Amino acid sequence: xxxxxxxxxxxxxxxxxxxxxxxxxxxxxxxxxxxxxxxxxxxxxxxxxxxxxxxxxxxxxxxxxxxxxxxxxxxxxxxxxxxxxxxxxxxxxxxxxxxxxxxxxxxxxxxxxxxxxxxxxxxxxxxxxxxxxxxxxxxxxxxxxxxxxxxxxxxxxxxxxxxxxxxxxxxxxxxxxxxxxxxxxxxxxxxxxxx
Numbered sequence: 001x002x003x004x005x006x007x008x009x010x011x012x013x014x015x016x017x018x019x020x021x022x023x024x025x026x027x028x029x030x031x032x033x034x035x036x037x038x039x040x041x042x043x044x045x046x047x048x049x050x051x052x053x054x055x056x057x058x059x060x061x062x063x064x065x066x067x068x069x070x071x072x073x074x075x076x077x078x079x080x081x082x083x084x085x086x087x088x089x090x091x092x093x094x095x096x097x098x099x100x101x102x103x104x105x106x107x108x109x110x111x112x113x114x115x116x117x118x119x120x121x122x123x124x125x126x127x128x129x130x131x132x133x134x135x136x137x138x139x140x141x142x143x144x145x146x147x148x149x150x151x152x153x154x155x156x157x158x159x160x161x162x163x164x165x166x167x168x169x170x171x172x173x174x175x176x177x178x179x180x181x182x183x184x185x186x187x188x189x190x191x192x193x194x195x
Contacts, residue, residue, distance in 0.1 A: 038104060039168055042155045045102020046170050046183070047195050048080070049153070052099055053137075053172070053181040056080060060139035060179075070134040071123045071151060073107045076100060079134065088138065099152070109152035109169060110142040110161050113186050116171045118150035125174075137174055145179040170195070 053069070059069040059082070066083040078099040081090055090096060101107075107122040109115070118124045125135040126147060138146035150173040157165035169186040184191045 038155055038165060041103055042105055042168050043195060045105045046153060048102065049099075049172070050181065050195065051053055051184055052078065057139045057145075057179045060141055061143045064141045066141065067139040069137040069139070070132065071107065071136065072098075072134055073122060073124065076106055079132075086141075090132070095148055104155050104157075105153055106156060106159065107151060108154050109171075110154060110158050110166070112160060112161070112166065113152075113154075113169050114191070115185065116150060116173065116191065118148065118173055123151045125151075139179050143177050144177045145174050147174070148176045149174050
């Protein structure tokens with residue numbers, strides 16, 4: 001019986017695969033310390049909050065009643081009241097839900113970051129006495145907001161003054177007439193529009 005010649009080898013040997021995996025691990029180990037995970041997490045949290053504010057404004061228009069977004073700094077969350085009877089108070093049967101801030105995000109502004117036009121406090125909205133005495137953003141059924149104001153959001157590391165995290169502070173300004181929120185990011189030297 002004739003021996004057929006070997007046509008060609010297909011695939012990789014185990015040794016070749018281990019060499020490639022080892023090289024990838026070395027490259028990843030060198031690159032990983034340069035990646036600012038805190039910045040990535042904080043940016044995604046801020047974008048989620050921006051989307052939430054836009055959704056709450058649209059919710060007020062579509063449901064044709066007030067939406068009250070209370071800022072709970074102690075619990076690090078937003079509390080949303082679907083105010084069906086438009087009295088700006090939490091009543092039986094009205095839905096209230098919490099929206100937590102992302103991992104490592106909190107309300108505040110590092111001392112080295114300049115103040116925006118809405119003020120220097122972490123939250124610059126009027127306290128709504130009928131909704132558990134929390135400062136609140138009120139969206140009316142026409143989409144406008146009750147008042148001009150804003151909030152500062154930052155990471156714990158930026159608030160502690162860590163220079164590697166100085167560009168992890170954002171400001172959200174609420175435009176009263178349109179009910180739109182404008183987002184600004186501190187880049188370490190100036191405020192820039194957007195996330």
